[in-house]
Amino acid sequence: MKKILFILFSTGILFASSTINTNNTWGCITENKETEMNNAIGNKDEKAMNYLIDYGYCFIxxxxxxxxxxxxxxxxxxKIRIYPENKRPAEIWINSWYISK
Known part of the structure; x- marks a missing residue:
């Protein structure tokens, strides 16, 4: 057991319960899609934002x-795991400042 815990902590893998601290933020299934969403928001590109959400690459x-x-x-x-009601959990990427630890 000690070896398993050591491996988890030494590789940066953490499992801690937290919450989202901002309304209507987003998370995406890959780091690249999260970067795409950041760029779309920065460029005010609603078509790109809608594409990422509509095709399930990003979630509100x-x-x-x-x-x-x-x-x-x-x-x-x-990287976080979300637990949507009546749906399967999903692992997604999110901007770190949207999380309360």
Whole structure:
């Protein structure tokens, strides 16, 4: 058991319960799609934003939604697991500043 915990902590893999701290933020299924969404928002490109959401690459998250942190080794981006009601959990990437730990 100690070896497993050591491996998990030494590789930056964390499983901690947290919440989303901002209304209507987003998370995406890959780091690249999360970057695409950031660029679309920065460029005010509604077609690109809608494409990413409509095709299931990105999801709108609500303030207070419970999540598990999987990997927060990157200062700006965190991999999380979300638990939508009546749906299967999903692992997505989100901007780190939208998470309350």
């Amino acid at each position: 998250l609500e303030k207070g939604q419970e999540i598990s942190i999987i990997d927060d080794s990157n200062q700006y981006r965190t």
